Amino acid sequence: MNLRVCGDCHSVFKFISEIIQQEIILRDPYRFYHSAVESALAVPHEISPNLDDFVRIKIGMQSVMQAGLLKEGLCSVQDESAGLVVSIVDPQSGESIIDCCAAPGGKTLFMAAQLSGQGAVSAIDINKGRLRILKETAKLQNVDNVVTTVDADLRTFADQNQDKSNKVLLDAPCSGLGVLSKRPDLRWNRRWEDMEQLKALQDDLLDAASMLVKPGGVLVYSTCSIDPGENEERVAAFLLRHPEFCVDPVDSYVPADFVTEHGFYSSNPVKHSIDGAFAARLVRSS
Numbered sequence: 001m002n003l004r005v006c007g008d009c010h011s012v013f014k015f016i017s018e019i020i021q022q023e024i025i026l027r028d029p030y031r032f033y034h035s036a037v038e039s040a041l042a043v044p045h046e047i048s049p050n051l052d053d054f055v056r057i058k059i060g061m062q063s064v065m066q067a068g069l070l071k072e073g074l075c076s077v078q079d080e081s082a083g084l085v086v087s088i089v090d091p092q093s094g095e096s097i098i099d100c101c102a103a104p105g106g107k108t109l110f111m112a113a114q115l116s117g118q119g120a121v122s123a124i125d126i127n128k129g130r131l132r133i134l135k136e137t138a139k140l141q142n143v144d145n146v147v148t149t150v151d152a153d154l155r156t157f158a159d160q161n162q163d164k165s166n167k168v169l170l171d172a173p174c175s176g177l178g179v180l181s182k183r184p185d186l187r188w189n190r191r192w193e194d195m196e197q198l199k200a201l202q203d204d205l206l207d208a209a210s211m212l213v214k215p216g217g218v219l220v221y222s223t224c225s226i227d228p229g230e231n232e233e234r235v236a237a238f239l240l241r242h243p244e245f246c247v248d249p250v251d252s253y254v255p256a257d258f259v260t261e262h263g264f265y266s267s268n269p270v271k272h273s274i275d276g277a278f279a280a281r282l283v284r285s286s
């Protein structure tokens with residue numbers, strides 16, 4: 001299981017120093033955070049080799065929960081595969097980012113944390129209940145000042161909205177074939193017609209998301225599936241419909257081990273011991 005350190009390290013140190021009743025001297029924030037978690041909460045962990053803000057724990061979740069780190073919004077449970085998709089969006093302080101299928105908000109909140117209080121994330125989703133969870137968690141993690149929620153069908157929103165952005169993330173609804181170890185129920189619930197409908201929806205959402213990208217801007221398409229039909233094939237079909245976009249290889253954003261020969265991001269549960277996921281970084285020329 002992965003934990004992400006949310007928001008600024010200073011609040012985490014303050015919280016942990018209260019638990020262990022010792023003053024903490026801040027040198028290397030992340031290294032100190034990691035050793036504090038281990039010594040204060042006795043939770044063995046490994047530092048993620050892929051992402052600064054992530055630690056891996058196999059046992060000890062109970063201690064983390066009892067200490068209140070999740071309840072206080074100082075940590076969240078998030079798979080590294082989701083964190084790596086955010087690395088590909090590469091949020092920079094001051095930017096305005098549109099997150100097209102945002103709820104329940106794992107990626108939105110990580111992107112918002114990376115803006116360091118400057119900029120904005122518009123979190124669009126068709127599911128009101130999940131969007132409410134996103135809003136509450138944004139408050140808990142202290143990033144509600146940069147997150148706005150929009151309850152809408154992306155297709156209608158894109159048709160009616162004139163504002164465009166330099167960065168747009170479409171984390172599309174998918175079969176979840178990359179997360180079967182966590183959602184074994186998905187194994188039994190798939191029919192051929194469902195998959196065809198899902199791919200048609202992914203195409204529609206890609207078309208809608210592309211309308212929100214400024215010339216020169218970036219569209220990141222991601223799924224938590226390892227099925228080429230939902231990934232590479234959707235991107236290839238999109239590029240045929242939208243010659244104004246081209247692939248920007250992701251090598252500058254994630255470790256080489258995750259980069260496919262076509263410049264996409266792909267994680268695999270067997271090869272990388274994290275969830276399976278896919279992302280393509282597409283740049284709009286005009």
Ligand SMILES: C[S@@+](CC[C@H](N)C(=O)[O-])C[C@H]1O[C@@H](n2cnc3c(N)ncnc32)[C@H](O)[C@@H]1O
Binds near residue numbers: 107
């Ligand atoms: C894979 S989940 C998103 C996960 C989210 N990005 C995260 O990291 O927590 C896909 C989301 O797409 C939303 N969705 C499905 N169809 C949509 C549509 N037409 N317009 C907007 N959102 C839609 C679903 O409600 C669901 O929350």
